[in-house]
Amino acid sequence: MTTSxxxxxxxxxxxxxxxxxxxxxxLFHLSALPGYQAADLRIWENAYxxxxxxxxxxxxxxxxxxSVLPAILVAxxxxxxxxxxxxxxxxxxxxxxxxxxxxxxxxxxxSVYGSDGWLPLGRSLYGINGILLAHVFFNLPxxxxxxxxxxxxxxxxxxxxxxxxxxxxxxxFRFIExxxxxxxxxxxxxLVFMLCLTSFAVVLTLGxxxxxxxxxxxxxxxxxxxxxPAKAVVLALLQLGLCMLVAMLTLKLQRxxxxxxxxxxxxxxxxxxxxxxxxxxILLATLYVGMPLLSLLIDALRGPIGxxxxxxxxxxxxxxxxxxxxxxxxxxxxxGWFLLQYSASLAREGRSKAAKLVDLAxxxxxxxxxxxxxxxxxxxxxxxxxxFDWVYPIVIAINALMGLPFVIRCLGPAIRQNQxxxxxxxxxxxxxxxxxxRHVEWPLLRRPLGxxxxxxxxxxxxxxxxxxxxxxxxxSTLALMIYHQLGAYLVAKATVTAVLLLLLCLGVFVFVxxxxxxxxxAGN
Amino acid sequence: xxxxxxxxxAYPSQPASSMRFDLTVDDGEVLSLIGPSGSGKSTLLxxxxxxxxxxAGNILVDGKPLHALAVAERPVSIVFxxxxxxxxxxxxxxxxxxxxxxxxxxPAQVESVREALVxxxxxxLQGRKPGELSGGQRQRVALARVLVRRRKILLLDExxxxxxxxxxxELIELVKALVREQEMTxxxxxxxxxxxxxxxxxxxxICEGRVAALAPTAQxxxxxxxxxxxxxxxSQ
Numbered sequence: 128m129t130t131s132x133x134x135x136x137x138x139x140x141x142x143x144x145x146x147x148x149x150x151x152x153x154l155f156h157l158s159a160l161p162g163y164q165a166a167d168l169r170i171w172e173n174a175y176x177x178x179x180x181x182x183x184x185x186x187x188x189x190x191x192x193x194s195v196l197p198a199i200l201v202a203x204x205x206x207x208x209x210x211x212x213x214x215x216x217x218x219x220x221x222x223x224x225x226x227x228x229x230x231x232x233x234x235x236x237x238s239v240y241g242s243d244g245w246l247p248l249g250r251s252l253y254g255i256n257g258i259l260l261a262h263v264f265f266n267l268p269x270x271x272x273x274x275x276x277x278x279x280x281x282x283x284x285x286x287x288x289x290x291x292x293x294x295x296x297x298x299x300f301r302f303i304e305x306x307x308x309x310x311x312x313x314x315x316x317x318l319v320f321m322l323c324l325t326s327f328a329v330v331l332t333l334g335x336x337x338x339x340x341x342x343x344x345x346x347x348x349x350x351x352x353x354x355x356p357a358k359a360v361v362l363a364l365l366q367l368g369l370c371m372l373v374a375m376l377t378l379k380l381q382r383x384x385x386x387x388x389x390x391x392x393x394x395x396x397x398x399x400x401x402x403x404x405x406x407x408x409i410l411l412a413t414l415y416v417g418m419p420l421l422s423l424l425i426d427a428l429r430g431p432i433g434x435x436x437x438x439x440x441x442x443x444x445x446x447x448x449x450x451x452x453x454x455x456x457x458x459x460x461x462x463g464w465f466l467l468q469y470s471a472s473l474a475r476e477g478r479s480k481a482a483k484l485v486d487l488a489x490x491x492x493x494x495x496x497x498x499x500x501x502x503x504x505x506x507x508x509x510x511x512x513x514x515f516d517w518v519y520p521i522v523i524a525i526n527a528l529m530g531l532p533f534v535i536r537c538l539g540p541a542i543r544q545n546q547x548x549x550x551x552x553x554x555x556x557x558x559x560x561x562x563x564x565r566h567v568e569w570p571l572l573r574r575p576l577g578x579x580x581x582x583x584x585x586x587x588x589x590x591x592x593x594x595x596x597x598x599x600x601x602x603s604t605l606a607l608m609i610y611h612q613l614g615a616y617l618v619a620k621a622t623v624t625a626v627l628l629l630l631l632c633l634g635v636f637v638f639v640x641x642x643x644x645x646x647x648x649a650g651n
Numbered sequence: 652x653x654x655x656x657x658x659x660x661a662y663p664s665q666p667a668s669s670m671r672f673d674l675t676v677d678d679g680e681v682l683s684l685i686g687p688s689g690s691g692k693s694t695l696l697x698x699x700x701x702x703x704x705x706x707a708g709n710i711l712v713d714g715k716p717l718h719a720l721a722v723a724e725r726p727v728s729i730v731f732x733x734x735x736x737x738x739x740x741x742x743x744x745x746x747x748x749x750x751x752x753x754x755x756x757x758p759a760q761v762e763s764v765r766e767a768l769v770x771x772x773x774x775x776l777q778g779r780k781p782g783e784l785s786g787g788q789r790q791r792v793a794l795a796r797v798l799v800r801r802r803k804i805l806l807l808d809e810x811x812x813x814x815x816x817x818x819x820x821e822l823i824e825l826v827k828a829l830v831r832e833q834e835m836t837x838x839x840x841x842x843x844x845x846x847x848x849x850x851x852x853x854x855x856x857i858c859e860g861r862v863a864a865l866a867p868t869a870q871x872x873x874x875x876x877x878x879x880x881x882x883x884x885x886s887q
Contacts, residue, residue: 282733282734283734284731284733284734284735285734285737287700287702287722287729287731288729288734288735289752290701290702290722290723291700291722291723291725291727291728291729292723292748292749292752293723293724293752294723294752295752298752298753302737302740302748302752303737306737306738306739
């Protein structure tokens, strides 16, 4: 069985290596040429580069703290209020930023905090303030969703013991909650830090000036505006180094919680004062997440809908967006499927280290940011072909690569569990290949499969990283179109386009997840 | 003495007063509770401990009602099947928490923790964490905490269900000795009729939220009434 999975998985690994290592090799090769070396560029004497590195780290640090620290309070409030009315709906709202494209979030932030917004910040929105507002919008709900299960995994008996032993609130936090939080927090902090460090669309649109540029955006600017591949190479290598450092720290610090995961009824807090405090926290967080989206919708309804929708280029961009999103999703899920089947069979045979390596290979994009890969491809391909003619395959391939970690997270546990439970039974019944897929794998895995395809599709549809580097007005997507409209100060049109992209993403997400995942809980 | 008089309870999905318990347990007695899953055994323990609010009725310990007391104020210690210990704390701290959660212990209290650990044969292990112990050792630590708490009522909610027969018997004997020494009153919930035989002179059969039968253990395990008891024990 391992052998039958090994061939397609090997092919996927080879393609991954080609897509990641070849551009990296191109970058390293170029950086060794005269005039391209860091020493030639006097990188540490270069005030611009120093400022870019400093700003990248500073904004990532602040975004992480402002996202995760309040998220602890919000997750705790949700955990302590299991009977809260509309709890599921509110948690659903907190899942929304995971599928809303970054450029739409930017528009939503501008809609609330821009000069005509409900809480106008004026010009000070552009720069670190706007970047922080948008990053917190994305990452606070993400951190809440990552931390909430940690509270729910605290065994009910621990709460009961705490109560019987007469622990006060502080002692409960110290003996019951903090140990769980301490286990999960480094992983969550580093994940959010990494996401903010590699954030592109938000910084490009809300920052991007000389005082608020990150490495990721500086790479783009050096290629698209300065035509300075040498600087792009140095920046890409810097970004690679930082990301590898954070990824290594993440791997080292991320530990499984010590508490056993058991069925636990969430703890009910009994004092009224604390209940009101929790409700206040939830209300504030809900307003923070809900208000920008609501404001964006209202602005779009008041905007030039007819004029925007009458533009044929919009529909071409919409088709391109769908094409890129769905193709990247199919490619990513196919690659992920083969990798995961192979890693699951390795794990089943007790080769857990090898299995983990295969999974890690699929998550390579965590370490090597997509814009670094794109830069490498640009450097590698531009002497031989017109890279702008290859925009679709390049954008689809890199977006598929960006989606692989999500596929591995969504599908991995299910495939591993499926193999552990049914592999021997399938062998006994001679269920192999298509029949095994049809009778066993599809019914049991269609839910996580649908979720993985839907997630990768919307991620690719909203991407403004690779497409900004390679795209043009002929090969635009809705995300790129919004960026161009913003650049031309057509904010009202950009708002309508942003809502169209938002609705398209939500529509595709719901349709794909339901259509592929099905309505029934077939897996259980 | 523990007296339970007309103690009523219903989960939200159940009709009102779908459970009603009446029971008396003498000082120094270990009373076993047996019965099918979902019959209300653990619910009864949760009501006594105060984890669930009773709808009506009384729980009296030496004639004093418990209903107005918060969980921490009740003269009750409970041992569950699992999750009795905090996994990040060593044995000593897990036991010491039973005296004062602030862990600011007077020298005499520190000595009582040490004595409890010695009594349970755990002193050499006191620096270890629960993850480094066997299942039996973990339950001993929970019993050591019961010792230092010095509460009148001991509730054992399938506390030894995950252990093998010999270890179960050993720990039940230990519980009996502790109950005698500290003049406690204990309720032991178990799925194993054999445990009841070792632990208790009297056993109650709980069925559908009621004490359906209460008799000397050996007699109860051979009785033909009620029919649910026969069904539960699997005999004709």
